Amino acid sequence: MARMPPVPVTALPRVEDRMSFLYLEHCVVHREDGALTARNDQGTVRVPAASLVAVFLGPGTSVSHQAICLLGECGTTAVWVGERGVRYYAHGRSLATSTRLLVEQAARVSSPQKRLGVAREMYCMRFHGEDVDGLTMQQLRGREGARVREVYRENSRRTGVPWTRRDYRPDSFEDSDPINQALSAAHAALYGIVHGVIVALGCSPGLGFVHTGHERSFVYDVADLYKADTTIPIAFDVVAEGMADLAGTTRRRVRDRVFDLRVIERSVKDIHQLLKVDESDDLSVNVVSLWDYQRRAVAGGANYAEEAGAW
Incomplete structure (x- = not known):
């Protein structure tokens, strides 16, 4: 199945700019390009997945693999819910590439x-x-x-x-x-x-x-x-x-x-x-570092074979 390439995390809406949640029940949930679709005998509704914080999948929903892939790519949480409260099974990727x-x-x-x-x-x-x-x-x-x-x-x-x-x-x-x-x-x-x-x-x-x-x-x-x-x-x-x-x-x-x-x-x-972290800090910087006991972190992607005491 032909698919659109995933949207980079930095191009997705921030979580504070998103709508809260969409609750679905008794329908088939699928994907058409970059939109989530919900279909039942009354018709089909298309929803921009990246505009939501979470999608609640209630009783009677059938969700496709492609729909879950889309939610994962958009950093949108998928939550299966029912009469007995939240039953959590999966979530999309984080919108922050920093830890x-x-x-x-x-x-x-x-x-x-x-x-x-x-x-x-x-x-x-x-x-x-x-x-x-x-x-x-x-x-x-x-x-x-x-x-x-x-x-x-x-x-x-x-x-x-x-x-x-x-x-x-x-x-x-x-x-x-x-x-x-x-x-x-x-x-x-x-x-x-x-x-x-x-x-x-x-x-x-x-x-x-x-x-x-x-x-x-x-x-x-x-x-x-x-x-x-x-x-x-x-x-x-x-x-x-x-x-x-x-x-x-x-x-x-x-x-x-x-x-x-x-x-x-x-x-x-x-x-x-x-957590005492400034909101202005850029948490989307995609940098992989190496932990160091004395310096806390050193640059990744480098060869440290020549460092003193490496051998």
């Missing part, structure tokens, strides 16, 4: 003091106006739990939707009450968007600072920064309005809120801030 952010992320995760510093900064991003200097992780968790509990209670009072506790049942989505179903659908959409941003920047989804031990720990860290403004109020609103298509309505409203609040741009800036 600067990844190295900083690993260094800060590996240092208990630096990791605690990032956790404190995350808390300040979520809850403004509090002094967290000197607080331990246990104290941060206690404060965070109290503040989040109040966010749920406030939205319950605002909408009149009864609230007891978060009851996420990954093995039986339908057994949860409507508000927990709406929260699960909303959070899953936000996780997919944040996952796409993280891998596009070249960071590791698994190296979290507050969450740990899971392949999406950093995804949960970053997504938590925006839930109080996005997914939680949306879920309560949808349930209060008695919408029939609970999951679908929730996803669409998350998409709109992410656009209105510029969550993708905010997440890019917040990740740079947390």
